Amino acid sequence: xxTTTMGIRLGRRxxxxxxxxxxxxxxxxxxxxxxMPTAWMFSAAFSSLAQVLRFPPELWPDxxxxxxxxxxxxxxxxxxxxxxxxxxxxxRVIGQVIAASMAGYAFARLRAPGRNLLFAVVLSTMMxxxxxxxxxxxxxxxxxGWINTYKPLTIPFFGxxxxxxxxxxxxxxxxxxxxxxxxxxxxxxxxxxxxxxxxPLSLPILATSAILIFQNSWQDLIxxxxxxxxxxxxxxxxxxxxxxxxxxxxxWNLIMAVSIGAAIPPVLLFFFGQRYxxxxxxxxxx
Amino acid sequence: MATIGxxxxxxxxxxxxxxxxxxxxPSLRTEEAIWFYIFLGPWLLAxxxxxxxxxAASFALGFTRYNAIQPPxxxxxxxxxxxxxxxxxxxxMRVTFVYTGIFVPVQLAISLALAMLLNLRVxxxxxxxxxxxxxxxxxxxxxxxxxxxxxxxxxxxxxxxLYKIAGIQGPNWLGSERWVMPAVIISGLWGxxxxxxxxxxxxxxxSHELYEAAELDGAGLWNQFLNVTVPMxxxxxxYNLLIGMIxxxxxxxxxxxxxxxxxxxxxxxxxxxxxDNAFGYFKLGLASAQAWILFLVIMLMTFxxxxxxGRWVYYSxxx
Numbered sequence: 001x002x003t004t005t006m007g008i009r010l011g012r013r014x015x016x017x018x019x020x021x022x023x024x025x026x027x028x029x030x031x032x033x034x035x036m037p038t039a040w041m042f043s044a045a046f047s048s049l050a051q052v053l054r055f056p057p058e059l060w061p062d063x064x065x066x067x068x069x070x071x072x073x074x075x076x077x078x079x080x081x082x083x084x085x086x087x088x089x090x091x092r093v094i095g096q097v098i099a100a101s102m103a104g105y106a107f108a109r110l111r112a113p114g115r116n117l118l119f120a121v122v123l124s125t126m127m128x129x130x131x132x133x134x135x136x137x138x139x140x141x142x143x144x145g146w147i148n149t150y151k152p153l154t155i156p157f158f159g160x161x162x163x164x165x166x167x168x169x170x171x172x173x174x175x176x177x178x179x180x181x182x183x184x185x186x187x188x189x190x191x192x193x194x195x196x197x198x199x200p201l202s203l204p205i206l207a208t209s210a211i212l213i214f215q216n217s218w219q220d221l222i223x224x225x226x227x228x229x230x231x232x233x234x235x236x237x238x239x240x241x242x243x244x245x246x247x248x249x250x251x252w253n254l255i256m257a258v259s260i261g262a263a264i265p266p267v268l269l270f271f272f273g274q275r276y277x278x279x280x281x282x283x284x285x286x
Numbered sequence: 287m288a289t290i291g292x293x294x295x296x297x298x299x300x301x302x303x304x305x306x307x308x309x310x311x312p313s314l315r316t317e318e319a320i321w322f323y324i325f326l327g328p329w330l331l332a333x334x335x336x337x338x339x340x341x342a343a344s345f346a347l348g349f350t351r352y353n354a355i356q357p358p359x360x361x362x363x364x365x366x367x368x369x370x371x372x373x374x375x376x377x378x379m380r381v382t383f384v385y386t387g388i389f390v391p392v393q394l395a396i397s398l399a400l401a402m403l404l405n406l407r408v409x410x411x412x413x414x415x416x417x418x419x420x421x422x423x424x425x426x427x428x429x430x431x432x433x434x435x436x437x438x439x440x441x442x443x444x445x446x447x448l449y450k451i452a453g454i455q456g457p458n459w460l461g462s463e464r465w466v467m468p469a470v471i472i473s474g475l476w477g478x479x480x481x482x483x484x485x486x487x488x489x490x491x492x493s494h495e496l497y498e499a500a501e502l503d504g505a506g507l508w509n510q511f512l513n514v515t516v517p518m519x520x521x522x523x524x525y526n527l528l529i530g531m532i533x534x535x536x537x538x539x540x541x542x543x544x545x546x547x548x549x550x551x552x553x554x555x556x557x558x559x560x561x562d563n564a565f566g567y568f569k570l571g572l573a574s575a576q577a578w579i580l581f582l583v584i585m586l587m588t589f590x591x592x593x594x595x596g597r598w599v600y601y602s603x604x605x
Contacts, residue, residue: 019507023406030400031417037432037476038420040443044435055441056450099328111315112322122329125337126529127588129536131560131577135347135570136340139354159332190321219425221539226565237427241543252435259428266423274416277483 044256045069052252065253072254073261080232081239084150086265088235089217091154096213097206100160104168105194109180119169126162130222138226152227153220157213164209171205172198207276215266236262348575353568365575374551374559375576381467382556386534389471393478393530394523401485402515415486422479430543433473434460460545463552470553473540481526488522489515517600524599528591532584556580 039059044052045068047061073079106112107119141152175198183193199206224238234242240262243255270277323330348365350358369375404415421429436443437459445456459469492515500510516523538557541547547554547562560580564573 020406020408023403024408027403027414030403031414034417034421034476036443037436040436041432053441055446057441057443057446099332102325102327103329106322106325110318110322110325112319115322118326118330121333125333127532127581127584128337128341129532129557129577129580129584131536131557131573132344132581133337133340134344135564135574135577136343137336138564139343139570140340142354156332156336159329159336165329190318190325194325215423219427219539221427221542222561237425237539240425240427240431250435255431256435259424259431262428263424266425267420270419270423271416274412274419 041256041260044253045260047253049251049253068253068257072257075254076239076243078239078258081234081236084233085218085235088150088153089214092157092217093210093213095158096160097209099158100164100209101168103160103165105172105198107169108172122162122165147227148229153223167209168205171202175201204276207273211269211273211277214269218266344574344577347571348578350571352571354570365572369575377551378554378556378559381554382535386531389474390530390534393475394526397478397481398485401482401489404486405489419479421477426539427543429477430540434544437469461549463550466545466553484522484526488519492518520599521601524595528588531587535584
């Protein structure tokens, strides 16, 4: 190595360190910005309503009110809504992941006339606003007697969804051809390849899709708003949206307690699945 | 981002020759095609029943008067004419476009900057990334509720900080025609983790050698950003731009809980008006026409973005 490149290397290390320190300092205001509302949520969830409404606001609850969670979850049957949301989301995750992985396999590995055209159709559905299909779907589900059931919130998604089909296709294309050839030589069927070879290899993508689908489903408001009438079928977002209007003045401490409860499943899922999430999305660029 | 382009043709595998086939059995090629359609079956079925048929139906409904009880009545272009003369329609269009025009570029710039910072190799980065992604995990309804409260003029945190730091009396954010849009944009900028994650994943895919080569050529940090990072990320920038735009034009949930469109329609987003027409007044024909106008706008804007993207999007590997 010549002295000039050595010099560059050394200067570079120092500059790298400087960059890291600067970057880290830049991240701090952002962290505060992100955490501020979250801290506020927690503070209110443990405060009395009188304290929440006080000006100037105090972040530290005084006294600590632990009953907000109990009161919030019983004023409206939020425990019930929680189970409802969970039920819908789990069914949707299973159906959507299976369909998306199957379609992804077809687009990545099986050749057939019309494949490229169909893939273009899949991608272009990403542009389609939900409102375009919302009204005829409503009419259709009304005719089928699906109003006030969970079918409109789950079954239409059993096609997989463009984004997830794309994700699976990109991932399956990165798997070396040799594996498929070897499997075929061993007498594997196409289904066997999908089920016994691809699925075990796709853990990161399965986890990524499951997390994202769960999040989408868990926070969906417009679907339940249109299709669910009876109170005992409500989901968490629908319950929260009605919670605010069903009180005279907003009981912010109770709303925040319920909100924290509503955030627990997606946060837990993200926490345990985050190591898959990034590696799962990396394949999109491939 | 990969394109739909032709793939390298698969060589015929050795099993083609090895496998013995009956006289009337379908050829391997036909068998593969059949399996393709079997695996695509769920999507194909759902697409036909829940997307394509409703699309055609909503296009047709746009030319009718329909309340879901009596059969639809053909009115020609009347719905479109009604919307054209409807000041609330234009207001909702303007609100949505102003929001999209400001929010999407700002969000894109901040997401990219954030992703670059989060890509630094610093101890504790995993925890910092989780913190930054937190708002994106919270349901939109929860986010909306938190911000209603933060923007409360009497006891909200925002006006308290304005008072404490700048000594000024803050506005009545969500109750003021002038301040409701800034408030909605600020609250939207809180939850932008998804775009950041996609940028972050793309950044990790950029080869280090490119930066080293640029540095040997004497490029500073800014030039490295302009000549390495931006071109290499440009397909992802385009993707985030399109998805961000399509999402912003359809903003609904957060606004539904934050303002319900008020005050005086100052935050009456397009989809809010559409929803009210459809399920508030059961003017399903009119709402269908509204949906198609939005669809055409989205298609037009996507087309323009893709058309002009040839000038600034760089596909490595010459796709």
